[in-house]
Every structure is written in structure tokens, then in C-alpha cells.
Amino acid sequence: xxxxxxxxxxxxxxxxxxxxVINAVNGVSFSLNTGxxxxxxxxxxxxxxxxxxxxxxLIPKPPxxxxxGKALFEGQDLLPLSTEALRSIRGQEISMVFQDPMxxxxxxxxxxxxxxxxxxxxxxxxxxSNHRRRGIELLDMVGIPQPERRYNQFPHEYSGGMRQRAMIxxxxxxxxxxxxxxxxxxxxxxxxxxxxxxxLKAARRETGAASILITHDLGxxxxxxxxxIVMYAGRIVEEGRxxxxxSRPRHPYTIGLLASIPSITQRRTKLYSIPGQPxxxxxxxxxxxxxxxxxxxxxRSVCRSDSPRLAEMGTRHQAACHFTEEAASWLAGRAT
Amino acid sequence: xxxxxVQKPILDIRDITTSYHxxxxxxxxxxxxxxxxxxxxxxxxxxxxxxxxxxxxxxSTLGRTIIRLLEPSAGTVSxxxxxxxxxxxxxxxxxxxxxxxxxxxxxxSLNPRxxxxxxxxxxxxxxxxxxxxxxxxxxxxxxxxxxxxxxxRRFPHEFSGGQRQRIAIARALALEPSLLVLDEPxxxxxxxxxxxxxxxxxxxxxxxxxxxxxxxxxxxxxxxVSDRxAVMYLGRIVEEGPxxxxxNSPQHPYxxxxxxxxxxxxxxxxxxxxxxxxxxxxxxxxxxxxSGCRFRTRCRRGDQLCVDQxxxxxxxxxxxxxxxxxxxEDSGPRS
Amino acid sequence: MTRYVxxxxxxxxxxxxxxxxxxxxxxxxxxxxxxxxxxxxxASPEDYEALREELGLNDPTHVQYLRWMGNxxxxxxxxxxxxxxxxxSGLVFPxxxxxxxxxxxxxxxxxxxxxxxxxxxxxxxxxxxxxxARVFTTLGFSMPTYVMGIGLxxxxxxxxxxxxxxxxxxxxxxxxxxxxxxxxxxxxxxxVTAARLTRFMRAGMLEVLSADxxxxxxxxxxxxxxxxxxxxxxxxxxxxxxxxxVNFGLLVGGMVVIEQIFIWPGLGWLMIQSILTRAFxxxxxxxxxxxxxxxxxxxxxxxxxxxxxxRIARS
Numbered sequence: 001x002x003x004x005x006x007x008x009x010x011x012x013x014x015x016x017x018x019x020x021v022i023n024a025v026n027g028v029s030f031s032l033n034t035g036x037x038x039x040x041x042x043x044x045x046x047x048x049x050x051x052x053x054x055x056x057x058l059i060p061k062p063p064x065x066x067x068x069g070k071a072l073f074e075g076q077d078l079l080p081l082s083t084e085a086l087r088s089i090r091g092q093e094i095s096m097v098f099q100d101p102m103x104x105x106x107x108x109x110x111x112x113x114x115x116x117x118x119x120x121x122x123x124x125x126x127x128x129s130n131h132r133r134r135g136i137e138l139l140d141m142v143g144i145p146q147p148e149r150r151y152n153q154f155p156h157e158y159s160g161g162m163r164q165r166a167m168i169x170x171x172x173x174x175x176x177x178x179x180x181x182x183x184x185x186x187x188x189x190x191x192x193x194x195x196x197x198x199x200l201k202a203a204r205r206e207t208g209a210a211s212i213l214i215t216h217d218l219g220x221x222x223x224x225x226x227x228x229i230v231m232y233a234g235r236i237v238e239e240g241r242x243x244x245x246x247s248r249p250r251h252p253y254t255i256g257l258l259a260s261i262p263s264i265t266q267r268r269t270k271l272y273s274i275p276g277q278p279x280x281x282x283x284x285x286x287x288x289x290x291x292x293x294x295x296x297x298x299x300r301s302v303c304r305s306d307s308p309r310l311a312e313m314g315t316r317h318q319a320a321c322h323f324t325e326e327a328a329s330w331l332a333g334r335a336t
Numbered sequence: 337x338x339x340x341x342v343q344k345p346i347l348d349i350r351d352i353t354t355s356y357h358x359x360x361x362x363x364x365x366x367x368x369x370x371x372x373x374x375x376x377x378x379x380x381x382x383x384x385x386x387x388x389x390x391x392x393x394x395x396s397t398l399g400r401t402i403i404r405l406l407e408p409s410a411g412t413v414s415x416x417x418x419x420x421x422x423x424x425x426x427x428x429x430x431x432x433x434x435x436x437x438x439x440x441x442x443x444x445s446l447n448p449r450x451x452x453x454x455x456x457x458x459x460x461x462x463x464x465x466x467x468x469x470x471x472x473x474x475x476x477x478x479x480x481x482x483x484x485x486x487x488x489r490r491f492p493h494e495f496s497g498g499q500r501q502r503i504a505i506a507r508a509l510a511l512e513p514s515l516l517v518l519d520e521p522x523x524x525x526x527x528x529x530x531x532x533x534x535x536x537x538x539x540x541x542x543x544x545x546x547x548x549x550x551x552x553x554x555x556x557x558x559x560x561v562s563d564r565x566a567v568m569y570l571g572r573i574v575e576e577g578p579x580x581x582x583x584n585s586p587q588h589p590y591x592x593x594x595x596x597x598x599x600x601x602x603x604x605x606x607x608x609x610x611x612x613x614x615x616x617x618x619x620x621x622x623x624x625x626x627s628g629c630r631f632r633t634r635c636r637r638g639d640q641l642c643v644d645q646x647x648x649x650x651x652x653x654x655x656x657x658x659x660x661x662x663x664x665e666d667s668g669p670r671s
Numbered sequence: 672m673t674r675y676v677x678x679x680x681x682x683x684x685x686x687x688x689x690x691x692x693x694x695x696x697x698x699x700x701x702x703x704x705x706x707x708x709x710x711x712x713x714a715s716p717e718d719y720e721a722l723r724e725e726l727g728l729n730d731p732t733h734v735q736y737l738r739w740m741g742n743x744x745x746x747x748x749x750x751x752x753x754x755x756x757x758x759x760s761g762l763v764f765p766x767x768x769x770x771x772x773x774x775x776x777x778x779x780x781x782x783x784x785x786x787x788x789x790x791x792x793x794x795x796x797x798x799x800x801x802x803x804a805r806v807f808t809t810l811g812f813s814m815p816t817y818v819m820g821i822g823l824x825x826x827x828x829x830x831x832x833x834x835x836x837x838x839x840x841x842x843x844x845x846x847x848x849x850x851x852x853x854x855x856x857x858x859x860x861x862x863v864t865a866a867r868l869t870r871f872m873r874a875g876m877l878e879v880l881s882a883d884x885x886x887x888x889x890x891x892x893x894x895x896x897x898x899x900x901x902x903x904x905x906x907x908x909x910x911x912x913x914x915x916x917v918n919f920g921l922l923v924g925g926m927v928v929i930e931q932i933f934i935w936p937g938l939g940w941l942m943i944q945s946i947l948t949r950a951f952x953x954x955x956x957x958x959x960x961x962x963x964x965x966x967x968x969x970x971x972x973x974x975x976x977x978x979x980x981x982r983i984a985r986s
Contacts, residue, residue: 043526058889060881062797083895091892098890103883108905108981118891154981159618170891189390190553191615191634194597198614216527219556219599246604260531262560264583264595265602270538271560273531277496293528 004031011069020282024050026234039225047234095171099183101163105155112151138169161192179211233289240317250319345378352411371397373571384548386562394571436508440520442500446492453488459510477506498529570630577655587662753950770937774922777860784865789872811866820859837934875907916972920965
């Protein structure tokens with residue numbers, strides 16, 4: 001059994017607002033092996049982005065506050081590290097690609113300069129011309145045409161897809177061991193999305209980096225992840241390998257989510273829709289946070305009082321539900 | 337959704353062109369951006385026509401032209417058999433009741449200082465309908481979109497995104513329109529909420545016999561709700577046909593690429609997958625579209641003919657396709 | 672870019688034309704004509720008529736207007752009757768120079784204080800540094816300049832007689848005295864302007880610090896210093912240029928009270944003096960020059976802005 005590259009144990013994060021406390025992440029644990037791709041799926045407010053930002057110390061403090069847990073990267077806990085100590089991890093060992101390429105690049109600094117400083121900050125002894133050459137190579141690697149010319153341009157002279165490629169180039173600059181991509185294609189057009197995904201895959205192949213893909217798009221996850229974590233109300237509700245999650249989901253939320261995606265290959269007469277609204281994170285329902293919207297447990301008292309723990313469903317497949325058996329038969333009932 | 341019987345279209349647009357004049361800072365002359373060019377489309381009562389394309393393809397401009405929020409520079413717009421292309425603001429007034437629009441962002445399209453009751457009363461007030469009538473209708477609207485009756489006293493910020501979109505739909509339905517233009521109505525919503533709204537729209541159509549023009553960039557959503565689908569690229573319709581024809585045997589290389597680019601969960605579920613086609617390059621600048629076929633710069637089939645001549649929209653099997661080398665196979669003169 | 676400059680220049684000229692027309696209208700067409708203003712109420716009818724003739728006030732209005740505009744276009748600002756037929760430009764421009772000196776030094780001092788203070792206050796939001804900075808800005812905002820000026824005067828010239836209580840000696844004559852005369856007016860103006868600029872800088876910096884690209888910069892592993900002073904500052908500084916320019920323009924025209932308190936013979940002082948001595952021919956040019964300065968400063972600000980912000984320069 002290999003030692004995982006990243007192990008997150010019981011991570012909890014909250015945001016203390018003047019009038020309320022938001023428990024954004026509640027006891028999240030997962031691990032990631034070298035070279036593996038993990039998808040984290042959830043809707044807005046599910047805590048998926050906060051989880052990874054906390055690992056790198058990138059949540060604003062205050063109001064953010066990590067209230068417990070560990071994030072072991074190659075055995076070292078990142079959470080207690082100072083900003084200065086984290087610097088050598090950020091961009092070098094673990095790097096990130098963010099959702100909106102329009103706002104994630106500094107508008108008044110040339111793209112090449114932004115790329116060069118990612119190299120420079122971790123290898124200050126190397127010459128400026130070396131960094132420049134390497135920067136142009138990176139732009140070329142992510143498929144930006146005329147990289148020498150593009151190197152000296154400002155972000156607004158790039159199209160949306162090219163900006164995201166430049167972000168990927170920047171993230172891969174120091175050949176990190178882990179690449180975290182937070183909704184990397186959500187802001188892009190469909191055909192450009194496909195290009196950027198290919199670029200991400202190629203970059204990952206090139207460097208052998210492990211990756212975490214955060215997205216609300218189950219289709220996207222199914223295409224590039226090895227394993228998936230499904231989050232709801234700051235908790236992991238289900239985790240497993242791609243095939244298990246998509247073919248044998250056990251948590252009613254995962255089942256509902258999969259059933260509410262329109263398919264282009266086969267037209268269903270009517271989509272399933274999960275009733276109700278996403279939870280108010282300042283006021284999460286007691287017990288299982290999904291119970292008010294659940295078609296399986298619903299009004300049963302155990303669901304209203306006890307928060308279910310993640311339980312093994314099979315090999316590397318876990319779900320947090322009191323009635324996974326019923327959920328499975330409910331799914332079978334829906335399928336027929 | 338129900339297939340419309342052979343009926344006269346409620347909306348019929350012919351050879352519509354809509355352009356914007358853009359003045360860039362420093363430039364002497366205003367440039368003309370032709371956002372929609374030579375588009376013909378019709379919608380029958382009770383029918384849903386899906387309009388898909390990427391950003392900047394002109395789909396929203398077309399939606400706004402159809403309900404005459406914009407005036408086309410050429411072509412005709414007919415509503416229920418009446419030519420309304422050049423109707424004045426005054427002439428449009430009674431027709432505004434018949435066609436309504438729902439926008440993408442339910443956060444921006446509802447006045448934050450109005451209570452839901454006021455928001456829903458607005459359309460009645462504008463069209464001079466008495467408070468008594470409106471007072472009777474407003475609770476009915478609320479139950480149509482499945483919101484609790486106590487919503488009336490609350491403000492938009494007290495609702496979630498999906499609920500706000502329900503309010504926007506209720507407002508659009510207030511005057512019993514026969515046509516609803518839905519401009520990306522679910523793209524700002526979470527997956528689970530998206531399905532709720534799509535189902536609601538479907539129920540409303542069955543109940544009220546509405547016609548929809550459903551504009552979206554997401555093909556799977558369009559495929560779920562549409563009877564017919566039109567695909568736009570750089571201001572032109574490149575393919576149009578019945579839902580199943582467009583989705584199951586697309587003929588235009590752009591439609592094929594678009595469909596193949598959608599990440600689909602079927603592979604992970606162990607089903608057969610489609611071949612993925614990755615288009616190269618970015619969208620051309622709409623201010624300076626390529627000569628001939630606009631798609632040729634990103635097309636694998638193109639040859640000299642595509643450079644020289646713009647392909648007309650012509651029947652291919654069940655659809656209309658604007659391509660010199662149409663076909664479901666990804667083949668062409670080069671391969 | 673040249674096209675942009677040309678357009679902005681044309682725009683400036685248009686504004687100046689409107690201002691000079693307004694000055695013409697105000698000084699000639701409102702009741703109480705310039706001849707009466709110059710001579711006062713007890714002048715003899717003969718003197719009055721003679722002056723009217725001399726000033727061309729008996730000509731039709733459009734002739735007067737064309738003459739006025741023509742003279743301005745040639746840069747001929749006329750001679751002042753009240754000042755013994757001295758060239759008006761010889762009175763106005765040296766005064767403008769003295770005002771610009773005061774305004775420029777004040778702005779410079781204000782920027783030197785406000786930029787670091789605003790930045791630190793934003794970076795350390797909520798800490799004691801921030802609280803002190805905010806007390807300072809509130810004070811600067813709430814205190815009128817004349818209160819501040821008179822307070823300084825009492826403190827530094829009366830109670831502790833460290834500085835001269837005002838007046839003006841040219842730099843060339845006595846540099847030390849010249850500078851010591853500058854200190855109090857500059858401190859007064861700078862403290863108010865610095866308060867305004869600090870608040871502006873703090874707000875701009877806070878906004879920029881929560882931008883996505885700042886998070887990207889952190890995620891790359893850059894030092895906090897580089898994130899704050901390179902990535903964030905560059906973006907926050909661009910709107911500050913406009914704010915500084917606008918403040919400078921306002922100062923040039925708004926120094927009337929300060930120049931009176933410290934007897935600094937600048938443009939504002941000249942205006943008041945000329946009004947008191949009924950030298951309308953000086954007042955009208957002083958108003959024009961003050962407006963022109965404002966327009967030119969604004970033009971320079973816009974050009975700097977487009978040069979600093981690549982998004983504007985290239986489009």
C-alpha cells in the first residue's frame with residue numbers, strides 16, 4: 001500500500017460573520033495518491049472550494065477559521081504552517097487553476113511577466129533570460145500560438161480560452177506534484193471547454209502530477225477523474241471510484257443529482273428533480289443535512305436526529321446515509 | 337413536450353438581420369457588428385424551439401429581436417399572422433402582453449426593493465388592469481410556479497436562486513402570454529434546481545399551451561425541452577430541425593463538434609460513448625467574420641468552395657443545414 | 672493614441688471657449704457695467720462716459736464679444752486700468768506660479784503620506800494601524816481648512832514663534848525664509864488632501880486585495896510583499912492618479928482662503944485683492960487662467976491614466 005500524496009483528516013472550517021457563523025466544511029477526510037485524479041463534486045455552498053483553499057492557507061482569515069483537522073502533504077501537516085513556510089509549497093508542490101480566467105490574471109501586468117514570476121519566485125538564482133525562455137516554452141506547451149508574441153501581451157489581449165491556458169501554464173511552471181483545478185471550464189464556451197480539458201489532461205500526463213478537479217459538472221468529472229467525492233452542506237456524503245459512483249450510487253443525493261442531468265443520448269420524458277432548496281449554510285438542518293430534501297429517509301426520526309457517518313459500501317466506496325439499502329432499491333425502482 | 341399539430345405559427349421571422357453600431361474609443365467611424373444575419377425561424381403555438389450556440393453567436397440578440405426589444409435592420413417579424421417588424425412603441429403595447437421574456441440572472445432582473453406582491457403587480461399596472469383583477473390573479477400565479485402563498489410579503493433577497501427564477505417566470509406569465517422567450521433561464525442555477533425549473537416550464541407549457549423560444553448554450557438542457565432545435569454560429573443558423581434529427585444525426589460539422597464536446601456521464605455508466613471532436617482555435621472576431629462559410633476556419637471538411645461561397649440553409653434529410661459538405665459522418669473532401 | 676490625445680485636446684478647447692464666453696457674459700451683460708465697477712459710484716458722468724468709450728462698451732455686444740475672443744486667442748490679456756495700465760498677464764501668471772508651487776508641494780506631501788498610510792491601513796485592516804489611520808482621515812475630513820490654518824498660525828507663529836506668520840519672499844532672494852513661509856500653508860492643505868487620498872487609497876486597496884488575481888498571486892507562492900506592493904498596488908494606484916489630479920485641479924482654484932490667511936500672493940489672493948480694488952480686468956483673466964489650469968491638469972491626468980492602464984491604451 002503506497003503512502004498517499006495528500007491526506008486530509010477531519011478538516012473543519014468556519015466563517016465568523018458579524019451576525020452568523022457559517023460552518024463551511026465539517027469533518028472532511030479524504031486522501032489522494034500520486035498520479036491520481038480526484039473529482040470533488042457539489043453544488044454552490046457545498047464547501048468544495050473552501051476545502052482546497054484551506055489546504056493552501058488561501059481562505060481569508062478573518063472571517064475564515066480552520067477549527068480542526070490535518071492536511072498531510074507528503075507526511076507534513078500544512079495547516080499549522082506560517083504563510084512564509086507555505087510559500088515554498090504553493091506554486092511549487094501544489095498549484096491551482098481557478099474558475100474565472102477573466103479575473104484570475106492581473107489585468108495590468110503582462111502575461112509573460114506573470115508567468116515569469118511564478119518561475120522566479122521558486123528559483124530566484126536562475127537568470128531572467130532562462131525564465132523567459134522557459135515561460136515561452138510553457139505557453140507553447142499549453143497550445144498558445146505565437147508564444148513569443150503572446151508572452152509580451154496583456155491578459156485582455158487574450159481570449160477566454162487562451163487565458164485559462166495561460167493559467168494552466170503558470171500552474172504547471174514548477175512541475176508541481178499536485179494540481180488543483182477549481183471549476184476550470186465553467187466560465188468557458190462548450191467548444192473551448194473541451195480544448196481546455198484536453199490541455200489539462202496533457203499537462204498532467206507531461207508532469208505526472210496528481211490532480212483534484214472541483215466542479216459542479218458530473219459529466220466533466222466522469223471524463224477525467226479516477227475517484228469522486230460528493231459534497232453536500234460541507235460534508236462528504238459519498239465517495240468512490242468513478243464507475244461505482246455513476247453506476248451504483250448509494251446516497252440519495254448522488255442518485256438524485258445523477259437523475260436530474262439531462263442526457264443528450266437518450267431523452268427522458270421527465271427529469272427527476274430533487275425537491276426543496278439548497279441548505280442555508282448558516283442554518284443547516286439537524287441530523288442528516290439532506291433529510292428535508294430526501295426521497296428515501298425523509299421524515300424518519302433517525303435522519304432528523306443523527307448525522308450519518310461515512311460507511312463502507314464496497315471496495316473504496318463509502319456513503320453517509322442511514323438507509324443506503326433502501327436508496328439502492330429506490331434507484332432500481334426508478335430505473336424501471 | 338407535445339408535438340404541435342399542423343398549425344399556423346404564432347411567430348414567424350423571415351430573413352432577419354440585426355446589427356449594432358459600435359463606437360470604439362479613438363476610432364473615427366462606428367463599426368457595424370452584424371449580430372444576427374439572415375435568420376428565418378418560426379414557432380408554432382405550444383411548441384418549444386431551442387436556440388443554441390456559444391457566446392457571441394447572436395442567440396440573445398435574436399431573442400430580443402423576436403419580441404421587438406430590438407428593431408431588425410432587415411427582414412420581417414410576424415406575430416400571429418401580423419407583421420410587427422416596424423411597429424412603434426405604442427403599437428407594440430397590446431402585443432407586449434402576448435410575448436414575454438425571462439432572463440438568465442434572477443438576481444439582477446427582480447427589483448430588490450419591491451416585495452414579491454409588487455413585482456407581480458407591475459405587469460398589471462403597466463397594462464392598466466384593475467387592482468381587483470390583479471389581486472385575484474396574483475395568488476394564482478404564485479401557485480402556478482409552486483411558491484407558498486406567504487411569499488407575497490417577502491423581498492427577492494429572501495429567496496434562493498431557483499425560487500427567484502420562479503418569481504421571474506410568474507411575472508412573465510401574469511398577462512397570459514402565448515410566447516415566452518427564455519434566455520438562458522437555468523444556466524445560473526445549481527444542477528438540482530435546474531431540473532426543478534425545467535420541469536416547471538414543461539408543466540406550464542402543458543397547462544397553458546405556451547410557445548417557448550428556449551435560448552441556451554447548454555445542449556443537453558436544450559435537448560431536454562425542445563421540439564425543434566436551431567444551432568447558431570457567428571450570427572447565422574447553421575442547422576435547424578426536429579430535436580431527434582439534430583441530436584441523433586447532426587449534419588453540420590459544428591453541430592457534430594458541439595454535441596461531442598459535452599461531457600457525458602454515459603461512459604462512466606458503462607454505456608457506449610461518442611467520439612470526441614475537439615475544435616481547434618477560437619471563435620473568429622464577429623466584427624470581421626471569415627469569407628464564405630463562417631465556420632470554415634475551425635472546420636475539418638473545408639475546401640476552396642467554403643472560402644468562396646457562403647453555404648445556404650438547405651434541406652438535408654429531416655433538417656435544414658448550411659454546409660457545402662453536410663453529413664452525419666465526420667467526413668469531407670479532405671479525408 | 673494620437674487620435675485620443677487630439678480628441679481630448681479638442682474637448683479641452685471647447686471647455687475653455689465655454690468658460691471664456693461665460694466670463695464675458697457675467698462681466699459685461701449683468702447690471703453694473705465694468706466702467707461703473709472700475710470708477711465706483713461717485714464718479715462724474717464725463718469720466719464714466721470716457722471710460723466706457725475707452726473700454727469699447729458702447730460697441731454692439733457681438734463686436735465686443737468678437738474682440739474679447741480675438742484678444743484671448745492671440746494671448747492678449749489686456750492692460751489693467753486700476754493697476755496703472757500694467758499688463759494683466761504680468762500680474763496673473765506670477766500669481767499662478769506661486770499658487771502652483773503651493774498646490775504642488777501640498778499634493779506631493781499628501782501623496783507621500785496617503786499612499787503608504789492607505790495601503791498599510793488596508794493590508795492590516797482592523798488592526799491598530801488601521802484604526803489610527805481612520806481617526807486621522809476622519810479628523811482631516813471634518814476640519815475646515817481655515818480652522819486648521821488659523822490653528823497652526825496661532826500655534827507655530829504666536830504661542831511658539833518658530834515660523835513667520837505668513838507673507839512671501841521670492842526663493843531667489845532668501846531661500847530659507849521662502850521655505851519657512853511655505854511650511855504652514857503646505858501643512859494645512861496637505862493634511863486635508865492627505866485625509867481624502869488616504870481614504871481613497873484604503874478603499875481601493877481593500878477592493879483589489881479581495882480580487883481573484885491577488886489570490887492567484889498568493890497561490891503561485893509569491894511573497895506577501897510582492898503580492899501587496901506589486902500585484903495589488905499597481906491596480907489600486909491607477910484610479911489614485913485620477914483622484915490626485917482632480918484634487919490638484921481643485922486646489923489651484925480653491926486656495927482663496929488659505930492664501931488670505933497666510934498672505935501668500937497667489938491666484939486666489941490676487942482675485943480677492945482685485946475684487947477689493949475693483950480691478951475687474953484682472954479678475955476675469957484670473958478666473959480664466961484658473962479654469963484653464965483645471966482643464967490642463969485633467970487632460971494630463973487622463974493621458975497618464977490611459978498610459979498606466981493597458982486596457983484603455985490599446986483599445
